[in-house]
Amino acid sequence: MQLNDLKHPALTLSAAFDGYRVEIDPARQRADIVLCRPPFNVISMTQREQLRITFEALDANDDVRVIVLRAEGEHFSSGGNIKGFLEASPEHVSKLAWNVAAPARCSKPVIAAARGYCFGVGFEISLACDFRLVTPTTLYALPEQKLGQIPGSGGSARLQKMVGITRTKDIVMRSRRIAGPQACDWGVATECVPDAELEAATDALVDELRGFSxxxxxxxxxxxxxxxxxxxxxxxxxxxxxxxxxxxxxxxxxxxxxxxxxxxxxxxxx
Structure with missing residues (x-):
């Protein structure tokens, strides 16, 4: 028997990245995971599992010191593929949080840089990162109540640890949107910078983190x-x-x- 003979869900995934790309810069010891399904970078079920595997692979890559999760366009992500939740089995859906928690399990620093919409799973995977950079255009939200649901990938649990039960109920139970400056004031975001400076702020943080042991x-x-x-x-x-x-x-x-x-x-x- 060989490794390929063992059955694993990852073996059924496409070799092509679903809705994102990976850029590695060995000279700067940096890897970027870039969401690229315009215009709203909706995150599919397959993409969640691929993202987990990608984080695990980058964690094992000696050329990478810092990982950046960012997106193309005006919005980080409007959330998950809603229809995909109805098509997935309850058992599958119950394990979604494991995939989304990949940035937290990664041993290397992970930065989430977001502008525009950062809703649902987009917000949840950002909460699993170590640093969150936002702009005045950033809008964080967990809108699942509008669908008759609750966050299912760790969003409400992580948020409550950060801001307490009162503010979490306000965000989750009202599907309330929180702008970048307020997220920074509440301690959800690490830093809020002008929209035009998001990339420069991300570069600076990467270089700062690379300077440590x-x-x-x-x-x-x-x-x-x-x-x-x-x-x-x-x-x-x-x-x-x-x-x-x-x-x-x-x-x-x-x-x-x-x-x-x-x-x-x-x-x-x-």
Whole structure:
């Protein structure tokens, strides 16, 4: 038996990307996942699974340090393919959140840069990213109540962790749209920049993140994700273990030496 002989749902997927493309720039250690199904970049059921596999592949790619999720055109995404929900089995639909959570599971920093509509699954996959850059034109929303549904890919759960139950009920139960500046004020978005500066702000954040130790960044992301629901004492204990492990890393030694030498550190991720 060979690997190809094993049955796996991914083997039934098309080799072509469905509604998006991938751009890798080894010189800048950057990978871009670009939604490109104009005009609203609707995300299909197949695309969700392909996106998960893409994040996993980029996570394993040594040429990539930072991943950017962005879109062509005026809108990030108006959400999912509504008809696809009726065609999918209840079991399939119940697993959608696993695919959408791929950016959170990825060990590398993931930036979501959005302008225009960022609705439904578009908002949910953005919430699973580490950094969210928005503009005054950005509109976040979970409009599922208008369809007689609720968010099904982690949107309400992630949002409640960020902004609390009162604001989450206001957004989810009223299908309320939140503009970029308000999302930034509420702590949902990392930064709100003028629309014309979104690409430049994304480039700057990528370059900033590339300047840190990849080992320390992977450790920090996993620690913060793992301790989000932990009691304070457990979070502090885990933080101490992670700190002690990094204490013996080459990157930490390089960071200390660079600090004393008054030069930029040259981290290698070990």
């Amino acid at each position: 990849p080992l320390a960044q992977r450790t920090a992301k996993k620690l913060l994700n793992d301790t989000e629901d932990s009691p304070l004492s457990i979070a502090i204990e885990l933080e101490g273990h992670c700190y002690s492990r990094l204490r013996s890393s080459n990157d930490f030694r390089e960071g200390v030496e660079a600090f004393h030498d008054k030069r930029r550190p040259r981290f290698n991720g070990t």
